[in-house]
Amino acid sequence: GNKNVNIVIVGSGIAGIAAAHRLTTSGFNNVHILEATERSGGRVKTGRLGDKIIEIGANWIHGPSEENPVFFLARHYGLLDPEALTPENQAYDLGGETPWVTNIFSSSGRKLSEKDIYPALEMFTMLLNESSEFQNQLGEPYTSVGDFIRSEVRQRCVEKWKDIDSANRSLQLCVISGMLKRECCVNGSHSLDEVGLGAFGQYKTFPGLDCTFPGGYEGLIANLMSELPDDIVRYNRPVRSVFWSNTEKQSSVIVECEDGERMNADHVIVTVPLGYLKRHHTRLFRPPLPLHKLHSIQRLGFGTNNKIFVEFDEPWWDADCDVIQLVWEDEDALVDQVSDVKSSWIKKLFGFTVLKPTERYGNLLCGWIAGHESEYMETLPEEEVTHAVTQLVRRFTGNPSITPRRILRSQWFQDPWTNGSYSYLATGCSQQDLENMIEPLPPSASKARPLQVLFAGEATHLYYFSTVHGALLTGWREADRLITHYTSTNPSKRRMS
Numbered sequence: 180g181n182k183n184v185n186i187v188i189v190g191s192g193i194a195g196i197a198a199a200h201r202l203t204t205s206g207f208n209n210v211h212i213l214e215a216t217e218r219s220g221g222r223v224k225t226g227r228l229g230d231k232i233i234e235i236g237a238n239w240i241h242g243p244s245e246e247n248p249v250f251f252l253a254r255h256y257g258l259l260d261p262e263a264l265t266p267e268n269q270a271y272d273l274g275g276e277t278p279w280v281t282n283i284f285s286s287s288g289r290k291l292s293e294k295d296i297y298p299a300l301e302m303f304t305m306l307l308n309e310s311s312e313f314q315n316q317l318g319e320p321y322t323s324v325g326d327f328i329r330s331e332v333r334q335r336c337v338e339k340w341k342d343i344d345s346a347n348r349s350l351q352l353c354v355i356s357g358m359l360k361r362e363c364c365v366n367g368s369h370s371l372d373e374v375g376l377g378a379f380g381q382y383k384t385f386p387g388l389d390c391t392f393p394g395g396y397e398g399l400i401a402n403l404m405s406e407l408p409d410d411i412v413r414y415n416r417p418v419r420s421v422f423w424s425n426t427e428k429q430s431s432v433i434v435e436c437e438d439g440e441r442m443n444a445d446h447v448i449v450t451v452p453l454g455y456l457k458r459h460h461t462r463l464f465r466p467p468l469p470l471h472k473l474h475s476i477q478r479l480g481f482g483t484n485n486k487i488f489v490e491f492d493e494p495w496w497d498a499d500c501d502v503i504q505l506v507w508e509d510e511d512a513l514v515d516q517v518s519d520v521k522s523s524w525i526k527k528l529f530g531f532t533v534l535k536p537t538e539r540y541g542n543l544l545c546g547w548i549a550g551h552e553s554e555y556m557e558t559l560p561e562e563e564v565t566h567a568v569t570q571l572v573r574r575f576t577g578n579p580s581i582t583p584r585r586i587l588r589s590q591w592f593q594d595p596w597t598n599g600s601y602s603y604l605a606t607g608c609s610q611q612d613l614e615n616m617i618e619p620l621p622p623s624a625s626k627a628r629p630l631q632v633l634f635a636g637e638a639t640h641l642y643y644f645s646t647v648h649g650a651l652l653t654g655w656r657e658a659d660r661l662i663t664h665y666t667s668t669n670p671s672k673r674r675m676s
């Protein structure tokens with residue numbers, strides 16, 4: 180019967196697991212996941228630094244409230260702290276402002292107050308909000324978010340900051356540089372010059388104040404996996420090629436693994452990251468992908484955002500501090516890329532988040548660094564990264580004796596199965612590119628030309644790309660596509676459901 184159709188899912192990240200979960204709970208009993216590595220979770224990856232639980236990949240539930248399926252599942256499995264479950268937390272609406280207490284340090288070794296940088300913060304927040312309002316507007320004068328923000332700051336500061344002296348103005352511009360670097364991390368882009376302005380409002384959020392998993396994000400993966408049939412995942416099974424068909428002659432798909440093993444499938448759900456697709460689409464799809472799909476893979480952005488965890492014996496930040504922001508005073512104003520990556524990559528690190536609560540994490544910071552500087556950082560020996568971070572902290576605090584206890588960094592660009600962190604809408608991209616990503620093969624499938632290859636994963640969600648909840652929803656979406664396909668072609672099934 181239809182429940183025996185053979186479905187192969189490529190990739191055991193949250194999208195692949197979600198698809199398998201929905202298919203198996205709907206009665207499909209011939210579902211297999213092929214995973215390149217020895218573990219499930221993909222970019223949901225929990226690690227340890229000493230006895231502390233840290234997230235190498237996804238960090239927060241973005242917008243933890245009723246509508247967010249990750250929040251829903253995390254609550255269902257009992258994985259969240261009580262504060263995250265409160266109505267106040269769920270109702271929290273950021274509206275551009277953050278409730279985080281920020282400590283600001285400058286490269287000259289002085290500590291600035293939030294008041295000192297208020298003009299820059301106010302201007303940047305306003306411009307970032309305005310960046311989301313260009314949706315589908317034709318003929319906007321700027322192509323990228325970086326271009327827009329930089330140009331508008333230069334124009335608006337003349338009037339807005341006319342009472343601010345020139346030294347302070349330069350400082351405000353340097354503060355904005357730091358905020359641009361921070362936004363590179365949020366988007367996972369090298370520079371905001373690569374982030375499209377026209378589609379910046381495409382990304383949607385849920386209400387709720389971002390929360391973390393006290394026991395690690397992988398708890399979500401483990402709980403979902405425990406509800407799947409045993410041995411549904413075959414590990415260390417990288418898929419090399421998917422042979423589909425553009426004609427009506429062949430309706431099944433052949434999946435070939437790196438070791439040459441081949442298997443037949445009625446349907447394949449591909450969930451590999453966009454970074455992997457960019458590099459390997461030629462080898463992965465035979466015949467090649469339709470051109471519109473291929474062009475969207477090339478046009479969409481996929482960059483690098485990494486974390487550098489740093490542990491200290493004593494805090495050098497305030498007890499109530501949530502975020503440490505760094506201001507480079509000697510840099511050209513309004514830049515989000517360093518001029519010489521090898522000698523100055525550390526200047527791209529915008530700051531640190533403080534892991535909370537302190538009783539759980541001790542004096543542990545997470546530094547954030549995006550772009551080519553981040554990719555270069557990955558290639559350095561750990562001692563060199565430690566040295567750079569040590570020099571940085573000593574300079575910005577003016578305290579030459581501060582020494583980190585230990586560090587640990589992520590290396591997402593070097594990960595051969597990811598090739599970066601997450602996707603963004605690059606300049607020239609529109610919703611159409613995401614729609615092209617979603618479209619199954621063969622294009623315009625029908626009864627005569629049934630669904631062969633389906634696409635899920637973070638980079639295939641129209642509004643929630645770059646997130647765990649987005650990826651989860653795409654797995655469910657593609658499972659539902661198949662479930663619907665069999666419900667509407669098989670009358671006996673329709674009666675059952």
Ligand code: 6YU
Binds near residue numbers: 192416485
């Ligand atoms: C979120 C957050 N977060 C930080 C960092 C990273 C990401 N995200 P997977 O890659 O998981 O699975 C694919 C599998 O396929 C994998 O197991 C591979 O091994 C396997 N595979 C590959 N090739 C194969 C082959 N050939 N054969 C077989 N198997 C193969 N998301 O919600 N909260 O805090 C963060 C963060 C450092 C790297 C994140 C966060 C992104 C998520 O981790 C990611 O989307 C999903 O886990 C992807 O799941 P998947 O199943 O699709 O792929 C305005 C505007 C702004 C726009 N952006 C703002 C939003 C901010 C996004 N922020 C993220 C921030 C952080 C910090």
